[in-house]
């Protein structure tokens with residue numbers, strides 16, 4: 001089986017305080033698919049992404065990446081297969097310079113200095129941030145931080161990329177650059193977002209969450225035309241689809 005595929009089988013997750021954030025989520029993402037994960041606040045998008053990245057384990061049901069079921073034993077390998085870009089880049093950037101942040105993952109993978117340098121150069125190039133490599137991440141603009149956060153994940157060459165709200169807090173230009181950047185990737189990609197315009201532009205497929213369950217899963221244009229469905233899920237139809 002391709003290692004670029006992601007499977008959720010009747011996944012439940014209950015936080016230690018008793019909040020049941022996922023209540024039986026089933027979905028399958030195959031090689032090269034780009035899917036948007038949308039839903040009102042608190043419907044479980046971030047919780048689902050944390051499972052995909054192997055940062056949470058289901059309380060019930062199964063998550064598998066590339067056919068490998070997520071268990072405490074398989075977590076280390078799954079974490080190298082799936083790259084996660086957190087909602088807040090400040091949670092991803094913690095080294096004194098951009099290049100050290102981007103080198104951090106490859107260095108942990110035990111690559112040689114030459115290989116690490118190649119990874120860093122390629123990842124920064126891919127996000128258009130080569131000129132920022134000597135800068136401190138703290139001195140970057142919001143859009144630059146987002147690009148560099150994406151580079152820190154790309155440098156590990158993940159098979160699957162999951163992103164949590166990649167366009168939140170970005171001005172229109174930085175948002176546009178981020179969308180164009182993501183569009184160029186041929187990764188299997190799962191993007192949690194409130195930005196339905198971006199979802200419509202970037203992701204042929206959309207999964208709508210409601211109360212920790214999948215309310216709909218299908219072609220983005222079809223789902224976004226269904227105003228009754230969107231309303232039932234507390235979502236607003238993107239302007240570009242209204243006539």
Ligand SMILES: Nc1ncnc2c1ncn2[C@@H]1O[C@H](COP(=O)(O)OP(=O)(O)O)[C@@H](O)[C@H]1O
Nearest residue numbers: 015017019021040041042043044045046047048
């Ligand atoms: N660390 C946590 N502890 C307890 N409950 C949490 C925690 N994180 C999220 N939740 C709850 O889980 C549900 C889903 O949250 P989340 O996955 O963040 O949703 P979304 O990303 O769609 O806004 C919400 O009810 C939220 O309050």
Ligand SMILES: [Mg+2]
Nearest residue numbers: 045046047164
């Ligand atoms: Mg969230």
